[in-house]
Amino acid sequence: MEPIVSVENVKKTYKKRKEDTVVKAVDDVSFQVHKGEIVGLLGPNGAGKTTTIKMICGLLKMDEGKIIVNGLDNDKHRLKALNHISAVLEGNRNLYWRLTVRENLEYFAGNRGKSKKQVQGQIKYLLQLFHLEDKENELVNRLSRGMQQKLAIAVAMLADTEIILLDEPTLGLDVETSYEVRDILKQIVEKENRTIIISSHDMGVIQAVCERVIIINHGKVVTDNRVEELMELFNARQYTITLGEFLTEEQLTQMTACFPNFEYDSEQAKPKLTVELLSAEQIYQVFDILKQNETPVENIDRNTINFEQVFMEIIKEDSDYANDPSVSSELS
Missing domain, CATH: 3.30.70 (Alpha-Beta Plaits)
Structure with a gap:
């Protein structure tokens, strides 16, 4: 089966301001995501994860490599490729605060070429799915952080794209809303066969909803494996x-x-x-x-760990490997 997103040997470098030093933000990254998958794209700060996300979304141009979105090269056919992706990016204004919940949904649907009449049934469905029916006429700037985040994901879904990219979808949410968002994401994949790529520091969310994780560190992919297999390995x-x-x-x-x-x-x-x-x-x-x-041995317990511990262990092992002088000399 052809992947719906294919990242092939992608590289991206930056030049430090007022310096001649070149930093490799993304260094020969490759991975694939198939239709109907929910995949975590993870990495510590500065690992190259955010740069990779922005290149998939067409917000940054890669130096080398190729990104294929639903069969389209997003460098050669950027606009056509991006018609297959909707995104909720942390730190970006994903909503208009002086519009109501319903007005935001209608406005962003219009940006995708859909009339109000065309999307009324879908808006009703999304308001119910995200439990926003009672807030549909409320201004966004009066909503809680959790409701704003749910609405942003609903807006992304309204675009009807095959791929939804979510950057920190549960950041700043209370526990109850975080669990609610997890359940909604599972429903999106199971009922609508959408493909979701999640970037998050909330390892509880990754463990609960993702089938597979891709971990980037030092600009490279260090792990691409199923969550279940990683948990079993480290457990x-x-x-x-x-x-x-x-x-x-x-x-x-x-x-x-x-x-x-x-x-x-x-x-x-x-x-x-x-x-x-x-x-x-x-x-x-x-x-x-x-x-x-x-x-004398009185008791032996096999420790049960969570995915946050798995993530930290993978990053630690990769950093130990990268800092090993014998390895560095072999690679140089």
Whole structure:
């Protein structure tokens, strides 16, 4: 099946102001998104994620590479390609504050060439879906942050584009509204077969609604995988072992040598050892160290982690790799 969005070997550099230094914001990024997917595009600040989003939306011109939107090259056929995308971008004015909820929907529909008569049924549906029926005649500047954000997504949906790009859709929302937006996004994909690309720092949203995540760091794609598989991979790694006795200095030294990131809580009567395993077989190394002093084991728990921890671990591992002198010398 042909992807609906294809980013191919895209590069983008910036020149620092008043300096000759060139910064690689996006460095040979490639990924694909298929119709009906809901995909998270993630990355820490300065990783190149926002630049990538702006290039997909046609707001920035790439230096090298290609972006194909529903079969159209968005460099050669920019306007035609952008007819297939609607976006809600954080930091942009996505609504007119001196218009009412309904007037905003009618206005932006008109920008897409649709008359009021054509969109009345769709507006009614969207007002119900986003629970905005009671606010349809309210000025936008009088709405709560949550209602404004829901309306912005409704406006994006009204465009009837196959692809919806959402940048920080739950930023600043209260918990209840955030969960409401999550449910709505799931319905959009399931019932309407739209394709959604979400950029967010709210890892709870990513874990709840995305099937797959693409993580960018240092201008490169470091992970492109299903959320479920990443959760399973990292869940299997970390264990907390409750001990019947304290570890000796020699045991602690050996633990440090084998597991540099282990944690040891000796502030309570039953000390706890938390260790992260790179492979299932490493659990035997832990037991070998405990066996040396016949340290009793009272309980073993496999730690359950959330996607925020998975994200941080992936970024940490990538940064450790990038900063390793031996790796740097091999790449230079």
